[in-house]
Amino acid sequence: DTAVSxxxxxxxxQMGNDKSIKCEQNLGHDTMYWYKQDSKKFLKIMFSYNxxxxxxxxxxxxxxxxxxxxxxxxxLHINSLxxxxxxxxxxxxxPRGGGEKLFFGSGTQxxxx
Amino acid sequence: xxxxxLHLPTLSVQEGDNSIIxxxxxxxxxxxxIWYKQESGKxxxxxxDIRSNMDKxxxxxxxxxxxxxxxxxxxxIAATxxxxxxxxxxxxxKEGAQKLVFGQGTRxxxxx
Numbered sequence: 001d002t003a004v005s006x007x008x009x010x011x012x013x014q015m016g017n018d019k020s021i022k023c024e025q026n027l028g029h030d031t032m033y034w035y036k037q038d039s040k041k042f043l044k045i046m047f048s049y050n051x052x053x054x055x056x057x058x059x060x061x062x063x064x065x066x067x068x069x070x071x072x073x074x075x076l077h078i079n080s081l082x083x084x085x086x087x088x089x090x091x092x093x094x095p096r097g098g099g100e101k102l103f104f105g106s107g108t109q110x111x112x113x
Numbered sequence: 114x115x116x117x118x119l120h121l122p123t124l125s126v127q128e129g130d131n132s133i134i135x136x137x138x139x140x141x142x143x144x145x146x147i148w149y150k151q152e153s154g155k156x157x158x159x160x161x162d163i164r165s166n167m168d169k170x171x172x173x174x175x176x177x178x179x180x181x182x183x184x185x186x187x188x189x190i191a192a193t194x195x196x197x198x199x200x201x202x203x204x205x206x207k208e209g210a211q212k213l214v215f216g217q218g219t220r221x222x223x224x225x
Contacts (some may be wrong), residue, residue, distance in 0.1 A: 004156075033212075043157070043215040050160030056211055090156050098211030101147060110126055 003027050006091045006105035013081055014113055021076045021108045023091030031055070032074035033092040033102065034066060043090070049074055055098065065084055084087045125222045132193050133221045136186040136203035143205040147213065148177060148188045151200045160188070160201075190221075198223045 006023040013019055025032060033056075034046040048056040049068040063079045078085060091105040123155050126132045138146070144165040149157035163170045163177045163186075170177050176189040186203050204213040 041218040041220075042151075042220055043153075043202065043218075045212045048211060092156075095178035099145065099208075099213060101162060102157075102213060104158070106154075106156045 002066075002106075003077065004091055004093055004103050004105040006089075006108055008108060009106065010109050012111045012113065013084075015081055015083060017078070017081050018079045019081060019110070020078070021089055021091075021110075023074050023076070023105060025072055025091075025093040025103070027093055027095075027103060028072075029093035029095050029103070030071060031094045031097055032068065032071070033088040033094070034076050035092060035104075037088040037090060037107070039087070046089075047074075047076075050097060078110075081110075083112050086110055086112045122217065123220045123222070125224055126193055128195060128223050129192055132190045132197070132221060134141065134188045134190075134201050134203075136188075136216050138184050138186060138203075138205050138216075140207055140214075141181075142207045143185060144208045145206040146150065146177070146179060147204045147206075148175075148186075148202065149201065149202045149215075150197075151218070153199075157202060166212050171207050193221075193223050195223050195225070197221060 004025045031046045031050045037043050046060045047066045049071040051071045052068045065077045068074045088107045088109050090107050094100045147162040148160040150160050151157045161172045161177050174191045178187045200218045202218045203216045
């Protein structure tokens with residue numbers, strides 16, 4: 001069973017469109033995250049949620065809106081997609097709070113044309 | 114500000130040799146460090162971690178060394194195998210902080 005699963009694996013779309021990426025974890029963890037990995041492989045945190053409460057918002061444009069319906073799910077909705085949004089987006093979870101070992105999903109490669 | 118960096122972006126070693134991947138960190142208040150391995154098309158996978166009250170920690174074929182004096186972290190992989198080819202990241206956390214800060218990454222290539 002996949003511990004942290006995110007869908008879709010690949011997402012190709014046009015500029016200006018709105019898209020969502022879904023993430024689910026079955027580890028019973030309290031905290032979930034979205035990380036963005038750019039073309040140079042640099043991993044940067046975007047958001048974290050603890051038990052559905054927003055903990056970290058790392059100056060991400062407000063076109064990005066995370067939603068956590070329950071502590072096992074953290075979805076990422078992106079409005080008005082731009083070319084610079086092209087990247088790999090990783091969902092992750094950790095047992096309690098931030099700064100501890102993260103368990104990552106397999107990533108969603110977003111390509112904005 | 115906080116930053117975690119790597120000395121070498123790429124590293125090639127012969128299969129069977131030992132490899133050492135280095136990481137420099139700038140936040141002397143960091144007290145927890147992790148190494149992750151990322152294979153192509155996959156998410157980062159945990160390899161080993163170490164707290165600042167330790168200098169060395171060993172796992173299966175991997176050893177992490179922490180030198181707090183010079184703020185340096187290294188990952189040693191013994192008897193490298195083709196499956197060790199990946200990008201390796203170090204990450205740090207300061208006690209009380211809410212996030213891991215990742216370094217640039219080093220691409221390790223194992224030559225047959």
